[in-house]
Every structure is written in C-alpha cells, then in structure tokens.
Amino acid sequence: MGETILEVTNQRTAFATGRGLLQAVDGVSFTLERGKILGVVGESGSGKSVLSRSIMRLLPGTAVTGPGSRVVLNGQDLMQMSEGELRRLRGPQMAIVFQDPMTALNPVLTIGKQISEVLTFHLKMGKRDARRKAVELLRAVGLPQPDVRVDQYPHQLSGGMRQRVAIAIAIACEPDLLIADEPTTALDVTVQAEILDLLQRMVRERNMAMVLITHDMGVVAGRCDEVAVMYAGRIVEKAPVTELFRNTAMPYTAALFASIPRVTDPPHRKLDAIEGRPPDLINPPPGCPFAPRCRFAEEACRRTVPELEGTATHQWACIKPLNREVAA
Amino acid sequence: MHYLFRRFQRLFIVMIVVTFVTFLLVNILPGDVAYEMAGMDSSEAEVEAIREEMGLNRPVLIRYAEWVGGIFTGDWGRSFINKEDVWHAIMQRFPVSFELMILAQAIALAMAIPAGMLSAYRPNGRGDRIIGAIAFASVSMPSFMTAILLIYFFSLHLGWLPATGYEPLSEGLWANLKPMILPALSLALVEWTILMRTLRVEMISVLQENYIALARAKGMSNRRILWVHALRPSSFSMITLLGLQVARLLGGTIIIEQIFGIPGVGRLLIHAVYTRDFIVIQGCVTFFALAFVTANFLVDIAYAWLDPRVRTRGAHG
C-alpha cells in the first residue's frame, strides 16, 4: 500500500436553483494513493466536473455541501479550512487542468507571467528565478522554443500548446494531487494522445496522484490504475481498469464501452450512443437512476436505489449485474 | 491598417459636415452679424459697410472654403468684438480646460474602478446595492447642482477650498490644483457612475470566465485576481466610454468653468455666445469637434495596449 494522498468520503454537492435543489454529486467516496491515476468516467451532467471542483473547494456561491462530506488531502481535512488556508494548498498541494485551454488562460497576460506568478506567490521566488523556472517548465511539458513562447500571449499558441501551458501551470509548484478535468475534450484528435501521454509522464516522473476526468472510456483504457464510473452524481461502478474492461458489471458501463469511437467508424458518427437522457437531478425518479434507460431494467430496479456492493476491488451499484451469477 | 484608414476617412467626412453645418447655421440664419456689430440704431448704409468690410456679402460656399482653408493654415479668424486671434485665444485657454478634464476623469476613474470591482465581486450583495444607490443619486445630480452644493459646503461652510478663481501652474503645483479640486470633483461626481456601471457589467461576466477559475485554482488572492487578472480584460467598454465621454465632459466644462470662473475654452465659448461673437463660436465648436475626434483615435490606440490580440494582429496574421 502506498501513501494515501486523497480521501473523499460521502461527498454531496447540491446547487440551489429557481426550481429547487439540484443534487449534482450524491455521496461519492474514494481514496487515491501517490503515483496512481484514478479515471472518473461519465456522460456530461453526471457530476464529474462538480466533483473535481468540490475536491478543490472551488464551488460557486449557489453550491451547498452536504453534511458528512469529507475531503482529506495529505491528512488535512479541507472542510475545516478557511479560504486563506485553502488558498495556500491550491498550487503547492493540489492543482487542476481545465477542459478548454482556449478560455482557461488569461488573454491579457503573457504565458510566462501566468506560470511565474504561481512561483512568486506561493514559493516566494524572485522574478528572475521564476521566469527561468517558467522556461524550464515549458520545456518539461514539451513546448517548442520555450524561451520565445514565455513572452507570448495565449492567442499566439495553438490549442494543444495552450493545454501544455496549462499543465505547466498546474505542475509548477509540484502538487501532490493533479486533477485533469476533460483535458483533451476540446483538442484535435491528433493532439489528444500527446497531451494524455504528457499527463501520464508527469504523474510518474513527479510521483503525483491524478484524478483524470473524462466522458471517453477510450481515454482511461491504457492510462488509469483504477476507474470510477459516475452516473447522476453517484459512483455506479469502480474497479481496476483491466477488471472493469474484462468483467463489466453495470449495464451503464457497458453502454459507455459501446460508445467508444472507433477508427473504423465513419467520420462524424454520433457519439452519444446511449438512448435517452440522464435523469432530472432536481426531482430524481425513484429507484436506480439508470433504470429508465436500461435494457435490463426490471420492476425491482425502479423501487429502490441500489447501493455499491461487490468485492474489495470491484464494486457496482446494480441489483442485476452483468456477467456474473446473481448473488443470493 | 485598412480599418484605421476607413475610420480616418469617416472622421474626415464628419469634420467636414460639422464645420459646414456650423458655418451655415452661424452665417445664414437670423441674428445678422453685421447688425449686431453696427449696434441698435445704425443706418442701413453703416450695416452694409460692415458687411462689405468683412466680406459677408459674398457667396456662402466661397466664404466657407476660405474659412476651412484658414483652419489648416492656423488662421481661424479674428474676434468681431476684441479683434483677438481665435486660434491664439483657444490655444491660450485650452491647457486650462484640458487640465480640468484630466483631473475630472482621474477622479472619476479613481472612484469608478474600486466601486465597480466591489459591485461586480458580489452582484446583488450588500456592497453592490449600496454602491448602486449612491450611483443612482449621483446621476440624478447634474454637475452644476453638485458644484453649488460643493461650494456651499467646502468653500462657504468649511472654508477649505476657494469658490472661484484660477492660478497658473507657475504659481506652484498646489496653488494651481487647489482651485481646480472642486470643479473637477463636480464633473467627476457625475461621470464616475457610468464608468462604474460599465466596468461592473463587464467584470461580472469576466469573473465567470474559465481563466478566473484557473487563477483561483492557482491559489491567487482575491485582490490579485481582481486587479491583475480581471481588471484589464474588463475595461474595454470603459475605455471606449472614456473616449466618448470627452464630448460630454467638454460640454460639462463649459458650465463648470462658468460657475468657478476658470478661464478655459468653455468660458471663451460662453462669453462669445453672450456677446454673439460668431467667428469665435464657430472656432470653438470646430475645436470641440476636433478634440472629440482626436480623443476617439486615442481610444483606438489604448485598445492596442489593453488587448494583446489587437496589438499583435499585424505581426501574426
């Protein structure tokens, strides 16, 4: 067993809306060890992005965190911390890479400035040292001509290069936890693999822990140690990646596998292959939230919400799991 | 470059139209200059003599062409009343008006930026609502009323600042600034609200941007996020307004210079209006229009500084 970096227990996050309370994250628990990568997979609206912001404690004012939610980073309970204390953790201990590199960088500040300010602010580095370190970081993330790029503005870079810059910003203070929130969704297919490889390399080289959030089962395949599948704000299946691929238990997970785009597909094929839409999170239906869209759903599925069950390594929230004898 | 050229073209046409219409109004419509100059009980012959002397009975278009030609060569004509050279008169007074405007804008910005930030930071919060109420009261208070109240309070009641007067810079910086404070404040107390509201609206949307979320994720302090990350991308509309407001402010200085007895271009114009000194009026209006057009050009340049996307567009296609 490695050193535990992150421990999330029963995280519940809701938003006050005009219609009522929207339960975006509904009782999520997991732990993450140093050097490991956890993939969090789900459709848009499944609560995975809210989960990432809940961990960073970067929620808007309308958000309400449920009682009993606990996020422990390096043994520190983030729920008990003041905003000022949290601020000191963001950067040096936890960092995030956002989905869209086109909008995640400040258009009026140079790239070098956006990297070095983290260093001067948190590590109290001098301006000159911070700049040197920024160039070094840009080189580390594979940006060509780092000493020229450092003085350029985001609009002068391509999307892939900007995402490299965003990664450089995230790793600048050597955080223990890196959250990558759909880091490749907004990028060209050709660049996606490069960015994912880079993230994976950074985690291994710097011995961090990473939560990799994506809607694409194909992304987690070769890169994650463990995968958590999210649906309607809950984790519905969790297992080491090979186990998950080999012994899929949840019909939803199976549907996600079926929706992985293949090279053999005709271009512009509609990727959203799962019939129906995610449930209304303000007035959720009774029973299993996936039941209305599930081919295998029975009467019992619509009555009670299934709890996570299974073995120590592989859990699922389904009363009729696939590929296995129904436990008595 | 193409864009700037087209702007320039348009502004040139605008200047022609403005000067021509002003010239027409002043020269064709009632209120005959020659009658005014000849005095109440003058004979028709005397009036005719004045017309002849000033070339007023030649076709309007020719006189206009001459006058515009004169503008380019620095000959803006001479006052009918005291024979003072118009260009010289304007140039002598312009620095005074300019100082007043710059001071007013500086005060307005110094009020608008922190207030706009505070409002945008928590829209509909307590601070936002208090600032909104103050702004509401401010716009309902025209500058001449503010001036009266400021004079009553700070000059007559407290005796801190003079109610009227002007001291040139040669008398010392403080001596020069002291009588300028109340006039500039009178103008600023109206101008700041519109700047503040513009900044507030734009900053509210900027604070929703992903790069602000990233700045927070980087652990930056709120002060740093507001001043370093959010202010510049939020100030484009405000800068545009700063340019457009020059027109309003030029109008505002007229009345403020009159109240506080400040010898600026506005006072020159008002005096010309009272004495029907048409050539001076014509010159002042032209000057104001030129100032407005120039201010708007400067705004375009300010954009380039604010937004690197504009600045580097030429170099990177």
Place this chain on the structure above:
Amino acid sequence: MADISHSNAASAGAANAGTEVQDKHAAAIALHKRRTRFGLLFWIPLGWLIIVAVAAIGAPFWGLPAPDEIDWAYLQSPPSEAHWLGTDVLGRDLLSRIIWGARVSLTVGFAAPAIGVGAGLILGMAAGYYRGWVDEVVGIAIDSWLAIPGLVVLLLFAVIFGGSLFMVCFSLGLLFIPTAARITRAATLNYAGREFVLAARALGASDFRILSKEVFPNIIWPLIAFILIDIPIAIVIEGSLSFLGLSVKAPTPSWGGIIAEGREHLSTAPWISLYPTLVMFVTVLSFNLVGDAIRRRLADVREGAI
C-alpha cells in the same frame, strides 16, 4: 476583502446545511419577486412626481403670489409664515417660482424626448430598412451630430433661435435623435430580415405598411425604455441651459435659472439656491427610479412572453 469563491459560506456549517438550503431557495424566490413587483422605491417617487405635476398644472389656482410679484417687505427673507420657502433678492416667493419653474421642466422633460425619439424612429427605420446610401448618409449625420458636445449644440441654437419654450423643446429634442436612430436602426435591421417581414413583402405589402405594421410593433419596447431614460436627462439639460441663462427668457421662472440667481447669494441667502436644487434633485431621482422600475418590469414581461 472576503473570498470570491463563496465556498466557505456554502460549506460553513455542514450541520445546518438543511436550513441553509431553504434560506437560499427562499432568497432566490424573494429576489425574483423583488425584481418583478413594484415596491416602495416605485410608489414613493411616483407619488412625488404626481405632487409636482399637479402643483405645476394647477399653479395659478393655489392662491400663491405670482412668480414675478415683488414683496418689498420680504426681500431675500428666509422661509417664514408668509413665504414658506422664503424669497429671493427681489422679494419674489420661492415656492411659487419653483412651482412655475416645474412647468418648464416637465414640459421640456416630456416634449424633448418625444420629438427626438419620433425623428430618430423615422431616420433609424429608413436606414435599417433601405440600407445602402440611405444608411450611409444617416450614419454620417449621426456621427457628425455626436461629434459636437450636446450643450454646445444647444448654445448654438439658443443664440440663433432665441429662447422660446418651443425652441428649447425642439433643440433639446434634436439631441436625442442619434441614439434613438441607432437603436431603431439596429432593431429594424434585426426584424427586416425575419420570415414574417419577408412573407409580407412577398404578398406585395408596401414599404410603409411593412414598417408600420410589421417592424414598428417590434421596436416599440426598446424605444419606450429609451424615452424613460431620456425624461430626467432632458430635465437636467434644460436645467443646465437655464442655469446659463440660455433657456426660456428671463421673467419666466425655471429651476436652473433660480439656482443661478441664488448662486451669487449663497453665503447670505443659501435657501434661494438650495431649495430649487433639492426639488430638482428629488424630481430627477424620482424619474430615474420610476423609469428604472418600469424598464425592469418591461424586461420581465418580455422575458416571460418569450
């Protein structure tokens, strides 16, 4: 400064999260109601405006001294039983002068925006509907108009046309043309390309018919909102003009004029300037508050309709 994220407030007490949620929900609903319903900040200023309007319309019937009647016993006297708001240097009753002055302010306040918006409507619709050279000419006219400070235009007009109430309304109205024309042009451009207008045109409707029946009803709301903003502005500009003595001619009292007259006597008889200043401030503020409330209501109604 407090935190941007609000996350602290949100998670402050995990224990009382339940009530917090209810509070937030209630606050959201209350905020919505505050937006849509007319509150005290609408009714009080409206009440004031009605008082001012009634006082101004009925000015001759209140048994007040005439605004130009000189009371030799009360020269420059502070507020008293005989003269509630005092008298000016010439012994004229201030209350009477303020009420008569309100006639000028209110007339200009309503007439000038109406004239400006009317003319701007025609120009803007023509520019937005016909495009081409019409658009170009109107554009240049508007730009030229905007290049001269409004007060300078008015000074010019005041000298040339003199200071009758009609001319003041007219020349002030001209100031509102550019913005009204721009708003109308943008809205016309927007609607002139829509299906229902194209359909009407295909059916052989005349340009006038299309503009009045199809385009006009769609741009009336932004223009009403614009007029609401313009009324207090017109009152303020008239005040500035009469402060400079370039609005209505001397014996007719106007607010700016009274304030200007009192300016010389601010140290000895401050009430001469301060009372009209206060009345004008409250009136302009009331127009702003009422206008703001109505505009918000209009916006809500239209949002709801869509």
